[in-house]
Amino acid sequence: MTDLSPREIVSELDRFIVGQDDAKRAVAVALRNRWRRKRVPEDLRDEVTPKNILMIGPTGVGKTEIARRLARLAGSPFLKVEATKFTEVGYVGRDVDQIMRDLVEAALVMVRDKRRSGVKARAEGQAEERILDALVGPGSQPATRESFRKKLRDGDLDDKEIEIALADTSSPMQGLDLPGGGNVGMINLSEMLGKLGGGRTRNVKLTVRDAVGPLVTEESDKLLDQESLTKEALLLAENEGIVFIDEIDKVAGRSDRAGGADVSREGVQRDLLPLIEGTTVSTKYGPVKSDHVLFIASGAFHVAKPSDLLPELQGRLPIRVELKALTRDDFVRILTEPEANLIRQNQALLATEQVTLTFTPDAVEAMADAAVAANSAVENIGARRLQTVLERVLEETSFKASDLAGQTVTFDGERVRERVGDLAKNADLSRYIL
Numbered sequence: 001m002t003d004l005s006p007r008e009i010v011s012e013l014d015r016f017i018v019g020q021d022d023a024k025r026a027v028a029v030a031l032r033n034r035w036r037r038k039r040v041p042e043d044l045r046d047e048v049t050p051k052n053i054l055m056i057g058p059t060g061v062g063k064t065e066i067a068r069r070l071a072r073l074a075g076s077p078f079l080k081v082e083a084t085k086f087t088e089v090g091y092v093g094r095d096v097d098q099i100m101r102d103l104v105e106a107a108l109v110m111v112r113d114k115r116r117s118g119v120k121a122r123a124e125g126q127a128e129e130r131i132l133d134a135l136v137g138p139g140s141q142p143a144t145r146e147s148f149r150k151k152l153r154d155g156d157l158d159d160k161e162i163e164i165a166l167a168d169t170s171s172p173m174q175g176l177d178l179p180g181g182g183n184v185g186m187i188n189l190s191e192m193l194g195k196l197g198g199g200r201t202r203n204v205k206l207t208v209r210d211a212v213g214p215l216v217t218e219e220s221d222k223l224l225d226q227e228s229l230t231k232e233a234l235l236l237a238e239n240e241g242i243v244f245i246d247e248i249d250k251v252a253g254r255s256d257r258a259g260g261a262d263v264s265r266e267g268v269q270r271d272l273l274p275l276i277e278g279t280t281v282s283t284k285y286g287p288v289k290s291d292h293v294l295f296i297a298s299g300a301f302h303v304a305k306p307s308d309l310l311p312e313l314q315g316r317l318p319i320r321v322e323l324k325a326l327t328r329d330d331f332v333r334i335l336t337e338p339e340a341n342l343i344r345q346n347q348a349l350l351a352t353e354q355v356t357l358t359f360t361p362d363a364v365e366a367m368a369d370a371a372v373a374a375n376s377a378v379e380n381i382g383a384r385r386l387q388t389v390l391e392r393v394l395e396e397t398s399f400k401a402s403d404l405a406g407q408t409v410t411f412d413g414e415r416v417r418e419r420v421g422d423l424a425k426n427a428d429l430s431r432y433i434l
């Protein structure tokens with residue numbers, strides 16, 4: 001949980017996302033509200049529901065990115081699902097419960113990682129003992145063991161192959177296709193068998209270098225109190241979880257409009273509703289409540305409108321924010337301003353080959369122009385277009401980079417236009433290349 005004020009949250013998000021101020025403000029308030037809820041007198045605390053958000057805006061303008069960055073900032077478990085997934089063939093009502101189960105899994109990963117780092121030193125010590133056992137045998141003379149320990153620490157044994165017994169985490173049912181595709185049954189069955197054969201190990205041959213990682217992981221897990229770990233993860237998912245439901249507009253549409261597919265669309269909304277309203281879902285780690293999970297639904301709403309959603313669902317997504325389509329100037333900023341912008345990423349990649357990559361301001365503008373042109377010629381995929389444009393611009397340099405060590409490669413507007421200018425204007429070519 002973060003103590004940042006809404007203003008501070010927005011300025012943190014500004015480091016990664018260009019514009020979209022309304023959406024940033026809305027998520028900042030939603031996050032701060034969690035902090036506030038924790039300080040509300042206990043009798044009221046459970047009554048305060050999250051300020052769930054509906055983000056409305058075209059594709060590739062930063063909806064997911066805002067939610068994902070917010071989660072990272074808050075240290076919240078995060079899950080993205082596509083609402084349309086639940087309209088697919090084979091969908092059975094309660095599959096939406098899987099959302100909470102996946103959220104718990106995400107929380108578990110976070111809690112486990114945090115706790116693993118707390119026991120790292122001890123786990124490394126125990127892993128070292130196991131490597132020594134494999135090298136010299138558990139009953140060896142202390143002097144032999146110590147001399148091997150020294151060699152091991154000096155890295156002299158890194159390439160030596162050893163045989164170690166690792167816990168077998170693979171499912172005995174893996175690779176077995178059950179007729180009828182009973183997915184849930186499949187999980188339960190393999191879990192059951194996993195329990196029956198609990199504690200199985202398998203012997204693997206690895207170099208010392210490759211054995212360290214899995215052994216440290218295994219030893220840290222032994223040191224962790226699994227019960228309190230799952231308890232913390234359940235609480236984290238319940239109180240801090242953020243679920244991003246994309247393409248909610250694709251399931252908007254009432255059954256009274258037209259027959260067929262709409263019935264299942266409304267069905268998806270009806271199934272999502274209890275989750276968003278607050279329900280308890282059973283997971284293999286215990287029950288988990290969705291009452292205080294923050295839901296951020298999103299969609300382009302080109303055809304359907306938010307008012308086409310079930311009224312109950314509309315009520316549960318009280319905060320509406322509109323994200324605007326990105327302009328050429330936004331593209332210029334996206335290429336240069338965010339901390340991990342695409343240009344910096346590519347510069348860092350080529351720096352590994354000792355190649356210095358530079359773009360003149362004119363080159364950046366030319367790339368933004370190409371992205372705008374391709375977006376309007378083919379399909380508007382927003383900032384995602386910058387990826388394909390930059391890839392195309394850098395294609396040759398990337399290919400030759402290993403031969404260019406020590407050199408500086410500079411792109412100016414002319415050079416960028418040469419590579420993508422005409423392509424971007426030509427819809428037929430862009431369709432395949434940009």
Ligand SMILES: Nc1ncnc2c1ncn2[C@@H]1O[C@H](COP(=O)(O)OP(=O)(O)OP(=O)(O)O)[C@@H](O)[C@H]1O
Nearest residue numbers: 016017018019059060061062063064065334383384
């Ligand atoms: N305003 C922005 N600032 C910085 N980067 C952005 C912005 N908008 C989009 N991007 C980049 O474009 C990519 C796609 O954005 P994002 O995943 O947020 O799209 P979206 O709006 O959620 O669309 P969809 O609904 O189709 O998933 C991301 O890699 C993101 O970094």
